[in-house]
Amino acid sequence: MTGKPASLLEVRDLTATFHRDGAPSRVVNGISFDIAPGEAVGFVGESGSGKSVTARAVMRLAPEGSSIEWGGRIRFQGQELLSLTEREMRDVRGRRIAMVFQDPMASLNPVMSVGAQIDDMLVRHTGVSTRAARKRTVELLGLVGIRDPAIRADDFPHQFSGGMRQRVLIAISVSCQPDLLIADEPTTALDVTVQAQILRLLMRLRRELGMALMLITHDFGVIAGMVERVYVMHRGDIVESGEVDTLFAAPKHAYTQALLAAVPRIESTRRPA
Amino acid sequence: MTDASSRLRSRGQLLVAIGLAMLAVLLLIVALGPSIAPYSPSATSPNSLDGPTALHWLGTDSIGRDLLSRLIVGGRGTLMITFVAVALALAAGLVLGLLSGYVGGRVDLTIMRLLDVVFAFPVFLLAIAVVAALGPTVKNLILTIAVVYTPAMARVVRGPVLSVKRWDHVEAARSVGVGEFAIALRHVLPLVVSPILVQTSLILANTIFTVTALSFLGLGPPPPDPNWGSMLAEARQFMELAPLTVIGPAVAIVFASLTFIVLANGLREMLDVGSR
Numbered sequence: 001m002t003g004k005p006a007s008l009l010e011v012r013d014l015t016a017t018f019h020r021d022g023a024p025s026r027v028v029n030g031i032s033f034d035i036a037p038g039e040a041v042g043f044v045g046e047s048g049s050g051k052s053v054t055a056r057a058v059m060r061l062a063p064e065g066s067s068i069e070w071g072g073r074i075r076f077q078g079q080e081l082l083s084l085t086e087r088e089m090r091d092v093r094g095r096r097i098a099m100v101f102q103d104p105m106a107s108l109n110p111v112m113s114v115g116a117q118i119d120d121m122l123v124r125h126t127g128v129s130t131r132a133a134r135k136r137t138v139e140l141l142g143l144v145g146i147r148d149p150a151i152r153a154d155d156f157p158h159q160f161s162g163g164m165r166q167r168v169l170i171a172i173s174v175s176c177q178p179d180l181l182i183a184d185e186p187t188t189a190l191d192v193t194v195q196a197q198i199l200r201l202l203m204r205l206r207r208e209l210g211m212a213l214m215l216i217t218h219d220f221g222v223i224a225g226m227v228e229r230v231y232v233m234h235r236g237d238i239v240e241s242g243e244v245d246t247l248f249a250a251p252k253h254a255y256t257q258a259l260l261a262a263v264p265r266i267e268s269t270r271r272p273a
Numbered sequence: 274m275t276d277a278s279s280r281l282r283s284r285g286q287l288l289v290a291i292g293l294a295m296l297a298v299l300l301l302i303v304a305l306g307p308s309i310a311p312y313s314p315s316a317t318s319p320n321s322l323d324g325p326t327a328l329h330w331l332g333t334d335s336i337g338r339d340l341l342s343r344l345i346v347g348g349r350g351t352l353m354i355t356f357v358a359v360a361l362a363l364a365a366g367l368v369l370g371l372l373s374g375y376v377g378g379r380v381d382l383t384i385m386r387l388l389d390v391v392f393a394f395p396v397f398l399l400a401i402a403v404v405a406a407l408g409p410t411v412k413n414l415i416l417t418i419a420v421v422y423t424p425a426m427a428r429v430v431r432g433p434v435l436s437v438k439r440w441d442h443v444e445a446a447r448s449v450g451v452g453e454f455a456i457a458l459r460h461v462l463p464l465v466v467s468p469i470l471v472q473t474s475l476i477l478a479n480t481i482f483t484v485t486a487l488s489f490l491g492l493g494p495p496p497p498d499p500n501w502g503s504m505l506a507e508a509r510q511f512m513e514l515a516p517l518t519v520i521g522p523a524v525a526i527v528f529a530s531l532t533f534i535v536l537a538n539g540l541r542e543m544l545d546v547g548s549r
Binding site: 091095107 | 451
């Protein structure tokens with residue numbers, strides 16, 4: 001990647017402060033980063049490093065039951081997201097920025113058929129009729145690799161395996177062809193073999209739909225083949241960033257080195273004592 | 274699924290089936306009412322305080338009216354009041370409970386404290402006070418019962434809403450731009466239906482008692498319209514002369530409230546309420 005392309009997402013001095021029982025606690029300390037159109041960017045860090053909160057900041061989603069204060073600037077396609085009203089923000093969510101969550105078992109409404117949940121999205125954001133939406137829903141389910149999509153659309157979430165549910169969630173999130181897809185630990189809750197399938201699916205969709213991808217993970221193994229650039233987060237700060245190959249070959253920051261050293265290697269001959 | 278829970282579930286289904294059959298009988302009486310009653314409920318005959326005969330299956334009351342006819346027509350009144358009142362309480366409880374649980378914060382605090390004021394009084398005492406103050410008409414009776422049962426309904430809605438609104442699928446819905454109103458109605462409410470069904474059924478059973486007890490005390494719909502409570506009160510006066518006249522209304526009251534208790538227990542076991 002040469003030069004600096006025009007940014008799709010431009011975040012400057014982002015802060016996130018939780019207010020709980022009157023005592024403010026800052027979990028993101030003024031970080032800045034960019035994502036170019038169509039680019040795949042990884043955010044790595046341990047639990048509590050602020051990477052998920054950063055992802056939610058872009059969607060302006062506060063965890064339920066908490067009050068959170070955002071600071072700084074988040075410019076998406078030249079629009080300042082932090083100054084939008086909640087109603088305007090609802091049009092951004094799902095249509096221009098979409099998100100895939102960690103736990104596919106819990107992220108679908110258990111009492112609605114999966115097809116109806118995708119239909120809902122399409123009707124809400126594109127204003128098509130329910131009938132037209134269903135046609136598109138079946139296409140989307142096919143796109144994410146669900147077999148017999150026309151029949152499966154009427155099934156309920158409990159009739160799908162974890163991997164299949166994540167596929168359905170991905171179908172929901174790409175249904176309105178967003179420009180940016182945020183994936184927050186999309187494979188953490190899945191089997192290793194299924195993880196690879198889901199990652200391949202995300203890669204393929206990103207290519208086919210020309211989306212930018214913001215991939216949040218604690219797993220360097222997931223990052224490796226997926227993204228072009230990486231931001232390493234630690235305690236609410238970005239401690240290191242760079243092209244993925246450079247960073248892997250020569251991590252500068254001590255924390256990045258420690259993270260990389262924590263990845264188990266198959267060729268390693270060391271045994272635990 | 275474990276053996277025990279599936280056994281519980283099939284037992285629940287049996288109870289629900291029995292409850293529904295009993296409910297069908299009640300609904301039939303409400304629907305057909307006067308057309309299946311052998312006599313007009315106000316028609317008198319010369320034989321007063323008769324025991325069961327071929328002409329009057331349940332006997333006659335102190336002025337010779339047919340007890341079976343009065344029981345059927347009176348049941349219609351009692352049950353109508355019950356159903357309408359509980360429907361109102363359910364509607365109010367759903368709105369208040371959902372609002373309170375979903376919005377939370379000050380809204381929750383305000384609504385629940387106001388409901389606590391109503392909840393603090395014993396249901397029956399409150400009902401007597403309100404009906405006595407407003408006057409015993411059918412409309413007042415319905416409104417009173419709706420008001421006194423609203424807090425119990427709202428609480429049962431609020432509790433599970435508090436937990437369901439934190440589930441991941443709610444955040445997932447929000448993340449694709451679904452509005453709060455739509456989330457509350459489509460992604461939260463459908464998940465809290467089971468406890469609401471059970472509670473509604475239990476409140477129906479209680480309401481039958483409340484309605485008949487108020488009528489028994491003379492706070493029910495004004496005479497000469499028959500209803501189970503006032504029939505029981507009247508029969509009680511002549512219990513030494515005609516003990517059998519008490520049985521009709523007493524059995525009817527027990528049957529009706531038992532219907533909803535059986536239904537509530539069945540639903541509870543079938544829908545596994547409480548173990549989630």
